[in-house]
Amino acid sequence: MSDIYQHFRQDERPFIDQVLEWKQIVQDQYRMKLTDFLDPREQVIVKAVIGDACGLAFFGGYDRAERKRAILYPEYMEPEQDDFELRAFEVQYAEKFVSIDHRSLLGSLMGIGLKRQKYGDLIFSEEAVQLIVSGEIADFVGTQLTKAGKAPVKLEKIELSALHIPASDVEIREDTVSSLRLDAVCALMSRQSRQKAQALVKNGLVKVNWKAVEDPSYQVAEGDMLSIRGFGRCSLTKVDGKTKKDKWKVTFERQK
Structure with a gap:
């Protein structure tokens, strides 16, 4: 064990x-x-x-x-x-007068009393705002979610085939890094000095898997999602061992 x-x-x-x-x-x-x-x-x-x-x-x-x-x-x-057992909804709202963003929609979903693990992706495209939920809580979400932030909303059930998935615009980079410490990986992903990356971490401006981490020595691992304030989100998709110079070979994806 x-x-x-x-x-x-x-x-x-x-x-x-x-x-x-x-x-x-x-x-x-x-x-x-x-x-x-x-x-x-x-x-x-x-x-x-x-x-x-x-x-x-x-x-x-x-x-x-x-x-x-x-x-x-x-x-x-x-x-x-x-x-x-997946269900999908489209968010109906007065888009001419109000706007909805990821933070406000997720905050309202969490506000109806369910844990994050019951929700899948929130999808924002030019055509619609949509979300995926666990089938067992779909009816509850459909009746309880009436606002996203301050905007009144109504959920309309849709088929998964009706999802509007934005075109992928992802930068994939293969690189090496001296350490899997959070400050070193952040420096690589944001293309700035390790000292500046360390300051971002210490000031609570870096999240790992949606949780703020303020320890520069925190060890990042394959599959981690990093959110760096001012630089967007990056996913460490692969850690592929070390080079002859003892550096870690990594692959990560960054949303443009």
């Missing part, structure tokens, strides 16, 4: 325990186990912990979804799209 924990952060142990419980359910009860929505880092952890112990599939409503539900299943089963 300790061999599993040593590959992850101390604060990730409760989630690892949960994944181990999911695996045990599948192995003992010979049935599928559907999870809540997982962020990219959690998806990496699930893949690592499950390994080949059972089948594993992810889906978040569309191909490039960031947040996805997972299904763990016995190898002789094969999950279908409906098994992920």
